[in-house]
Amino acid sequence: MAITTKDLQRLFALIAGDIATQRDHLCELDGAIGDGDHGLAMDAGCEAAAKAVGALDPAQTAPTAVFNAAAKAFLNAVGASSGPLYATAFMRAGAAVKDRPELSDEEFVRVFAAMAQGIQERGKAEPGEKTMVDAWKPAANAVLDAWASGTSLPECFELAERAARQGCEATRDMTAAKGRASRLGDRVIGHIDPGAASAAIIIASIAKFALH
Numbered sequence: 001m002a003i004t005t006k007d008l009q010r011l012f013a014l015i016a017g018d019i020a021t022q023r024d025h026l027c028e029l030d031g032a033i034g035d036g037d038h039g040l041a042m043d044a045g046c047e048a049a050a051k052a053v054g055a056l057d058p059a060q061t062a063p064t065a066v067f068n069a070a071a072k073a074f075l076n077a078v079g080a081s082s083g084p085l086y087a088t089a090f091m092r093a094g095a096a097v098k099d100r101p102e103l104s105d106e107e108f109v110r111v112f113a114a115m116a117q118g119i120q121e122r123g124k125a126e127p128g129e130k131t132m133v134d135a136w137k138p139a140a141n142a143v144l145d146a147w148a149s150g151t152s153l154p155e156c157f158e159l160a161e162r163a164a165r166q167g168c169e170a171t172r173d174m175t176a177a178k179g180r181a182s183r184l185g186d187r188v189i190g191h192i193d194p195g196a197a198s199a200a201i202i203i204a205s206i207a208k209f210a211l212h
């Protein structure tokens with residue numbers, strides 16, 4: 001079934017709601033190996049994106065414009081490093097489905113992969129460097145592999161959710177090569193990366209969305 005602008009409005013609202021409930025937890029994670037603001041940053045960014053997207057007229061707005069509005073709002077609302085990373089993700093999502101009035105399941109898969117790719121390219125982080133890429137990349141790979149072998153959209157994103165959760169868990173044993181935590185050396189071992197944790201939450205929200 002096609003994914004419409006109305007559906008995307010619901011998706012952004014879902015993400016904002018799920019991130020809001022984890023705001024304090026994300027700040028605690030960032031407090032251990034960063035500056036403690038990650039929950040506030042993600043909450044502000046997702047809230048602003050959902051609000052901007054929710055204000056669009058679905059009859060007049062194509063998915064690309066939805067993602068572009070989300071990118072702009074997220075970037076404006078967030079002063080932390082997650083700002084440009086997610087803004088790039090949403091811009092890439094929009095660019096991946098340019099001129100499409102609504103999205104097929106395959107196009108939604110493409111959107112998801114483009115987001116992960118955008119984050120990786122913007123931050124220049126490779127998997128294993130204790131960043132949100134450690135959740136996004138395995139999740140995107142899981143979706144692309146599952147979709148290519150004929151798996152249904154809900155199942156693809158169930159696999160993505162699991163891959164993101166495992167990727168996030170795996171950051172516990174890593175030292176950080178990017179971002180603030182990279183200055184702390186071995187002291188970050190034993191702590192989950194906050195950006196990977198928020199990514200896992202967002203990907204779980206997308207998996208919930210893909211069920212309907």
Ligand code: ADP
Nearest residue numbers: 038041080081082123125131132178179194195
């Ligand atoms: P800041 O460190 O500016 O306060 P946030 O707290 O919002 O930013 O986000 C921190 C998270 O950003 C980290 O946990 C990490 O996942 C992610 N991050 C930082 N630098 C990069 C990068 N170069 N590439 C990908 N992710 C990054």
Ligand code: MG
Nearest residue numbers: 034035037038
């Ligand atoms: Mg921070």
Ligand code: MG
Nearest residue numbers: 035037080081
């Ligand atoms: Mg900060």
